[in-house]
Amino acid sequence: MANILDVATPVEAKKYIAVMVHDEQYGIDINFIDNIVRMQRITRIPKSQNFFPGVINLRGEIIPVMSLRKKFGFDNDEYTPKTRILILKPEPQASIGLLVDEVKEVVSLTDEDIDHVVASEEKSTYITGVGKHAKGLVSILNVASVLAEKEGDK
């Protein structure tokens, strides 16, 4: 989905949901997001990748939930009243939830506001760039690569 950024004309601002993971701010293209729900009971799936805490029941649909904290190699999840699950629907019939520490706001960024970074850190593959807005920096999440990488650190 990197090309979403490429095709955007400078004047057209795209909207991102700014979320907190650990103490960093990440932006997720609002087009991917189907729903945002509060933290709820997660059922553990034995033998799954460690960044999948399990599945939740959202109105009868069973949705796997991925912890962005663990996916990015931070320490264990802390569930607080601010914890949210972003429900993404990349394909029909294949929803997935992303566990984040906090959902802050919606930010509008134009292509000019975003610096495409190249970093050597492992998690940087999940980021297409860093956007600047009034309240600081937001790392733009590459949703496709976050979801695509299945094996990860199992």
Added chain:
Amino acid sequence: MDVSQYLEVFIEEAKEHLQALNEHLLILEKEPENENTINEIFRAAHSLKGMAGTMGYKRMQKLTHDMENVFQEIRSGKMKVRSQLTDVLFEGLDALQEYVDNIVNTQDEGTNDNQPLIDALARELNIGLNGDGAEAEAPAPKQEEAAAAPAAAPAEAASAQASAPAVQLEVSSGSVSYAEHEKAAIIEAASQGISALEISVDLQETCLLKAARAYLVFKAVEEVGEIIKSIPDAQMIEDEKFDFNFTVVILTKAEIDDVKNRVLNVSEVKDCHITKVGFTEVEAEAPAEDKSKEEKKDAAAPAGAKAAAPAAQAAKPNAQQPAKKAVVNRSVRVDIEKLDDLMNLVSELIIAKNGLTSISLDDFGKKEKRAVFNEQIEYLERITTNIHQSVMKVRMVPIESVVNRFPRMIRDLSKKLNKPMELYMSGEETELDRTVIDEIGDPLMHILRNSADHGLESAEERIRLGKPETGSITLNAYQEGNSVVIECSDDGGGINTEKVRRKAIEKGTITEEQAEQMTEKDFIDLLFRPSFSTADTISDVSGRGVGLDVVKSKIESLSGTVECKSILGVGTTFTIRLPLTLAIIQALMVVIGQEKYAIPLGSIDTIEDIPVSDIKRVEKNEVVNLRGNVIPLVRMADILDVPGERPERDNITMVVVAKGDKKAGLIVDELIGQLEIVIKSIGKYINNSKIISGATVLGDGEIALILDANSLV
């Protein structure tokens, strides 16, 4: 209205007719004099031809027509059924099947004319009618006919057969252009004194319901004749896609004036012009017509004349629909009774709902309210259970739809392998879920072929061994609890485990030491291993194992099991066990640690409460001796990495699950009870171990994972 709607019906029915033809032809082969059978065959072929024509599948129609001619002669007793003839007819059925398959895939019948087959049919007809004497002459006319065929082929087969083969039809009047089969129908009709009329109808410009008027006109002329064509086609007329004029072509014996009056009697018809379709017969360059051909022509004429009516019917408007949609939906034919049941239940459901509503409105005391409420809940529960069963029933199809093609397959194999054999089937009415039915055909066919090809000995060998010369293969299906069992057995040589053993060691699949410890059954299980599937290695030796791994994986993907038992020299039996349905199952809910899991009831053998002191250790594995059976234990909490303490107990609860003959005791912490659960997928993102086959949502919204007991045994 959509073309694909007709298409689905056509495909369903064509398959049915083909199946009927196959079945009855098999009977006919054995009982050539069976009149009922030949009538059945004739009827099926006739319907099939009509349907193919209606849908505009000309090649298919032509081939069916020629086959029908043969059946006609057999029916009228002019021809005898000979094995050569049945061979050709079976080939014809295969070709028809091919057309149908093409239609399923592409909505088009394909471009194969099957000319050689049509020639062969004509030849058989010829031989049959001229008696045995002509058989010797057969090869000669055959060649000439083959030469003549291309010349006649472009013209319609029906005309080639029924009237003079080399006559070209030139329609001379009107602006209507005719397709080949329509010309043929007109020609045939003309030979019986039936004329074709072109009726051009003008409707009044004030007419509001043009389609309805047109329909009435159709109705009116249908009373006196057969409509073979309309411009625009019927579909377009139905959709009112025409101005105030349309043309109908009919075949009728009635006078022009009579027809005209009938049409004008329909209100809002402004005018009507009728012209007779004339045609000139153009002799194509005369092909060498030998005596036998003349005879054939004469003989075929009555058949053709009879066939004219259905052919005309077949050519009814809306014939050549431009079929563009490529995908044919999967459909289930549902017994109307099942739907009625469902409907009844739904009305009960509504009543139950109303009952509940009234409780909340009524002025009952608290206590009474609760009592009435409980009563209603129980009622509701009963209805939902019944609805579930009914819906499942709707999805169920008898296994017959899969197995009914096997007798034909065995017959062909018998001829091909030159081994006399007979297939005995029972329990075809056993029902399975549609999704399972669709998948089970190939594995079953594989096993049957295996039995026929490698299982049964040759006739000489069988005589030498004192067995009946004709080998028998039995296919038996029955329901057992929540699963359906299909047994396929042969009375052939059985599996020579000694040879399997040798081959397995040779190939390095197992070591000598391993082989020492293996039982007969273990060796047979080797055949299901993928490494054993490679041809010629083992098929030369034991004749088994080719592709059996595919069979196994297919059946396991349907959550079924396959087992093989064999006695050397006596025969082999494959037993396939399949769950009745895949979507909703009965399960035992258990607690492990703090988590809830569901174990499908179908795989559970017994539930045992055993003292810890009974647990023995065999090579690091825990086992218990349960009434003489040594059962390995599986500590589920460890397997599933359940967090938390494992409290020491005096007694453990063990759920014994079985997969075929193998058993395992799953140790769980607590039993909750039996529950009907809906299986849901946990999605593709999570790396799923084989232990979890899915998840289900419980009544309180909690999720329970479903354990795949097969993977634990």
